[in-house]
Amino acid sequence: MPKIQRGLVRRRALVPIMVLLVATMTAAPVAAARPEANFITDQDAMLWNLAGGSVEPILTVGDEMGSYMFDAIPDGISVASWGSNSVKVFVNHETSTVPFPYSTSSPGGNLNDFTDSLVSKLRINRSTHKVTAASLILDDGDDVHRLCSNFLATSIHGFDRPILLTNEEGIDWVNRAGLQWPATEGADTARQIGAVVARDLGTGVNRIIWGMGRHNHENSLPLKGYGYPVVLSGDDSFVTSPNQSQVYSYIADSRADLWNDEGELWAFVSDDLAYDDYYDFVPGSTHSVTGHFIQVPKEIATGRNPDGSDMMAADVPAEFGGPYDPPPSDGAWQRPPGATSGPGVDGPQWVLETWSDEHNVFSFVRVEDMAYDKRQGMRNVVYIVDSGRGRGPSDSAGLDSDGNAVVNKSTNGRIWKMVFDKNDPTVVTSLSILIEGDDSPTKTLTEIRQPDNIETTKKGIYITEDPGSSQQFAPGDLAGKNARVWQYKFGAVPTLNPVLEVNQDADEGDTDVDSSSEGSMGAWEASGIIDVSQWFGPGMFLITVQAHTLFIETAPGPDINDPPTGIDWTYKREGGQLLLVKIPGG
Numbered sequence: 001m002p003k004i005q006r007g008l009v010r011r012r013a014l015v016p017i018m019v020l021l022v023a024t025m026t027a028a029p030v031a032a033a034r035p036e037a038n039f040i041t042d043q044d045a046m047l048w049n050l051a052g053g054s055v056e057p058i059l060t061v062g063d064e065m066g067s068y069m070f071d072a073i074p075d076g077i078s079v080a081s082w083g084s085n086s087v088k089v090f091v092n093h094e095t096s097t098v099p100f101p102y103s104t105s106s107p108g109g110n111l112n113d114f115t116d117s118l119v120s121k122l123r124i125n126r127s128t129h130k131v132t133a134a135s136l137i138l139d140d141g142d143d144v145h146r147l148c149s150n151f152l153a154t155s156i157h158g159f160d161r162p163i164l165l166t167n168e169e170g171i172d173w174v175n176r177a178g179l180q181w182p183a184t185e186g187a188d189t190a191r192q193i194g195a196v197v198a199r200d201l202g203t204g205v206n207r208i209i210w211g212m213g214r215h216n217h218e219n220s221l222p223l224k225g226y227g228y229p230v231v232l233s234g235d236d237s238f239v240t241s242p243n244q245s246q247v248y249s250y251i252a253d254s255r256a257d258l259w260n261d262e263g264e265l266w267a268f269v270s271d272d273l274a275y276d277d278y279y280d281f282v283p284g285s286t287h288s289v290t291g292h293f294i295q296v297p298k299e300i301a302t303g304r305n306p307d308g309s310d311m312m313a314a315d316v317p318a319e320f321g322g323p324y325d326p327p328p329s330d331g332a333w334q335r336p337p338g339a340t341s342g343p344g345v346d347g348p349q350w351v352l353e354t355w356s357d358e359h360n361v362f363s364f365v366r367v368e369d370m371a372y373d374k375r376q377g378m379r380n381v382v383y384i385v386d387s388g389r390g391r392g393p394s395d396s397a398g399l400d401s402d403g404n405a406v407v408n409k410s411t412n413g414r415i416w417k418m419v420f421d422k423n424d425p426t427v428v429t430s431l432s433i434l435i436e437g438d439d440s441p442t443k444t445l446t447e448i449r450q451p452d453n454i455e456t457t458k459k460g461i462y463i464t465e466d467p468g469s470s471q472q473f474a475p476g477d478l479a480g481k482n483a484r485v486w487q488y489k490f491g492a493v494p495t496l497n498p499v500l501e502v503n504q505d506a507d508e509g510d511t512d513v514d515s516s517s518e519g520s521m522g523a524w525e526a527s528g529i530i531d532v533s534q535w536f537g538p539g540m541f542l543i544t545v546q547a548h549t550l551f552i553e554t555a556p557g558p559d560i561n562d563p564p565t566g567i568d569w570t571y572k573r574e575g576g577q578l579l580l581v582k583i584p585g586g
Contacts, residue, residue, distance in 0.1 A: 038130045039065050044506070046545040046577040047526065051487070051499040053539065053582035056129060059122070061576040062552045068134040071095065071118055072552075072574040074544040076149035076219065076453070076528040078164060079535070086123050086132065087535050089542065090152065090164055091578060092528070093118040096145040098172045098181040099557075099569040102337035110569035112557065115140040116180060117147035119166060119199075122578075126535050129580055137199060138166075138206060143180060145193045146170040148236075149219035149369055149453060149528060152201075157222035158229045159255040164199040167217030169236050171334050171345055179558075185336065185346060191310050192303070192347035196220055196233070198259065211261045212250045213296075214303035214348030220250075221370040223425060224379040229258045230425040232382065234367025238334045240389045240411070241398025243278055245364040246356050247384065247418075249293050251425060265301035266293035266426060267361040268418075277363045278386065279400040281432075283439040291362065291428040300355045303348020312346050313354070324354045362431075363401035365389055365411055371456045375490070380420040383461060385451045388413030388437060390468020412471060413437035413450045415463065415488075435463075435488060435496065443471060445481055448496075449522075455529045455541070457586055461488040462499075462541065464526040472522035475507075480521040485529065485543070487583060499583050500543070502526055506575070507549055519549030531586070539586030543579050550575030 043060040059070040073094040082088040095113035102110050118140070123133035138144060150166040153159045170193045174180040183190040196212040199205070212220065215235040223230045229252045237245040252263025270276040271290045281287060297320055303311045316322025326346055327333040333344030333353070344350065366387040373381040388411040400406050415435040421427035438447040452466035465483040473480025485500035502524045528544040553573040 037065075037132045038125075038128070039063070039132075039134075040128075040130045041577070043577070044503070045579060046503050046506070046524070046547060046575075047485075047543070047579055047581065048501045048503050049499070049581060049583075050484075050501055051497075051584050053499075053584050055500075056580045057577050058124065058129060058542075058580055059131060059578045061547075061573065065131065065134045068120075068136070070120065070134070070578070071115065072113055072572075072576060073546050074120075074528070074576045074578055075147070075546070076151075076166065077530045077542050077544060077578075078150050078152035079530055079532055079542065080152055080154075080162070081535070082123055085126050087126060087532070089120075089122040089124055089578075090137070090150055091120040091122065091544065092147040092150050092166055093120065094146050094148055094169070094546075096170065096172075097179075098145060098170070098174060099337060100170075100172075102569065110557075111572050112181075112569055114553070114555075114571050114573055116142070117144045117168075119147065119150070119164075129536075137164075137204070138197070142197075142206060143174070143177065144168060144195075144197050144208075145172065145174060145180070147197070148217070151220055151222060153222040153229070153231070153255075156224050158227050159222070159258075161255065162201045163255060163259070164201060165220040165222070165231065166197050166199070167220055167233070168193045168195050168197070169216055169218050170194060171216055171238060171349055172337065173345070173347065181337075186310070186312050188309050192345070192349060194349050200259065207259065209250075209258065209261050210302040210304055211263060211265055211298060213248045213265050213301055214352055215246070215248070216349065218368045219370055221372065221382070223372060223382070223420070225422065226425055228253055229255060229263065231258070232370055234364070234370060234384065236368055236387070237364075237366050239332065240365070241406075242332060242401040242403070243363050243365045244333075244353055244357075244401060245367045245386075246361045247364065247367060248296070249425060261302070264298070265296040267296055267356055267359070268292075268428065269294050269360055270362050270431070273360060276360055277400045277402055278365045279404075279406050283436050285433055288430045288432040291431055293426040293428075294359060294361075296352070296355065300352055303351055311348050311351050313350055316351055316354075320355065321358060324351060326350075357401070364416075366413075368451070369453045371454045371461070374456050374458050376458075380422045382418045382420065383434060383454055383456065384416040384418055385454045385463065386414050386416060387450050387452055387466065390450050390470045412439060413448060415448075415451060415454070415461070438471075443473075445479075448486055451486075452525060453527055453529055455531055457531050457533070459585060460490050462486070462529055462531075462583070462586070463488065464529055464543075465522075466525040466527070467522035469520070472520035475518040475521060477521060482521050483525045485526050487585070489585060500526065500581065502545055504547075506547070523549045532580075533586065536580065537582075539582045539584055541581050541583060541586065543581055545577045545579065547575035547577070 119138040252258040313324040327344030417434040
């Protein structure tokens with residue numbers, strides 16, 4: 001069955017369309033085509049500036065320039081110069097044709113996107129802030145999924161030519177070609193997502209680098225100053241109890257070796273096994289540990305068998321302790337979409353997780369994003385966002401990765417500070433907590449709730465929020481807040497304050513397509529953020545907003561009649577926006 005192909009439907013009025021499933025595609029009103037140059041959105045900003053700066057929306061989901069449309073779920077951003085008065089901007093779109101969530105008992109709530117993941121390339125004029133060119137450098141035909149953050153690696157990161165690194169955040173099995181889902185776990189015609197995708201900006205070639213780790217990637221962060229590629233990544237785990245998230249580093253002799261996957265994957269281990277778990281650091285702890293990275297066998301890192309098929313637990317060679325036990329059936333590992341019982345998802349991610357557990361690799365809760373310090377002499381300091389899991393007051397704490405009961409759960413997230421040896425990227429001289437998130441059983445609005453993406457400047461750190469369901473507020477709650485962006489300013493006495501807040505004024509529905517009720521406060525998120533002050537002036541940032549309960553377009557999915565799927569789904573195009581903001585003191 002060929003992959004679904006959808007024509008682009010123009011829309012101008014940003015009016016949410018929440019509809020019952022119908023036989024034909026439903027879309028917002030059609031408007032005249034926009035010119036192919038000097039475009040800027042006419043939609044209202046999806047952010048409020050709390051710090052007295054400016055907010056300027058650049059593109060809104062559904063905006064068109066000729067054959068190009070700014071698509072759903074805009075996320076990570078990278079920027080580079082383009083001529084004397086423009087910049088090139090790369091924006092990920094975290095879409096997938098795999099339903100998320102998926103339930104065999106709730107067909108109205110099964111949602112997926114019209115396309116698999118995309119990456120937009122935009123040309124933005126530095127003076128007018130208008131988009132003068134737009135295209136896709138990864139499109140639906142590339143069959144990659146849930147691309148989150150991206151990073152443009154250049155010569156300062158040990159790359160002899162620019163490589164854009166982007167990442168699949170997910171655990172699903174998909175078909176290698178054609179209609180991506182349903183797919184059969186372990187089939188030769190399928191693969192498990194969770195890989196790094198690289199694009200050579202010089203040649204325009206895209207390539208998956210399997211050895212950079214088969215896990216739930218949010219970002220790849222190349223470090224400065226080593227003279228060769230050292231690329232950190234984190235496992236954005238979907239599992240809460242026990243926590244199963246790690247920090248990895250891919251080290252190669254050169255850009256060419258990374259491109260040809262001739263580097264090696266390494267995993268972070270604490271030197272003090274009494275502090276080898278997120279929960280060993282209780283809220284407010286000032287404890288610090290040293291650590292080191294250990295090498296992951298190439299076969300485990302790539303998650304591929306000699307014949308190119310994906311490695312299952314039973315495929316692990318004896319030299320690496322295999323075969324491994326299959327995933328558990330008690331919910332302690334992610335299950336397939338729609339499954340409420342039975343074993344978890346087998347495949348390369350389970351193989352890497354098992355190897356990491358057996359080698360005492362440090363267990364975070366949910367590593368999202370990372371950024372290095374941009375101050376002089378501080379490039380070896382890395383800030384790691386651990387988003388946590390959005391626990392509420394009634395949630396059980398569960399067990400940590402060591403099997404111990406969690407007393408101080410603090411799973412609403414924190415920012416870690418990891419300091420590397422400047423001469424040896426496999427040595428960590430310190431891991432400690434920099435910012436503790438909300439660790440109260442009730443919502444504490446003066447603290448970060450589930451930090452998501454991060455950016456640094458020479459003056460501070462900028463952190464976006466993605467509140468989980470337990471950290472959201474009922475619509476119109478006078479005590480509630482939407483997701484925010486926080487500014488952590490360096491200094492003798494650092495300060496932490498919200499500087500932006502997501503504007504959900506256009507919100508008229510939630511992700512149940514049969515409902516017309518307003519979505520919860522915090523259901524939208526500010527996601528990708530990048531400092532663009534060198535092109536647009538002091539304190540200027542590009543930022544994306546994902547409007548998860550605002551549907552621009554919906555359509556019924558294909559009929560699926562065979563078990564275990566059995567239930568149809570709905571295609572949806574979520575709202576969202578790319579904005580240029582000025583934050584005083586940035």
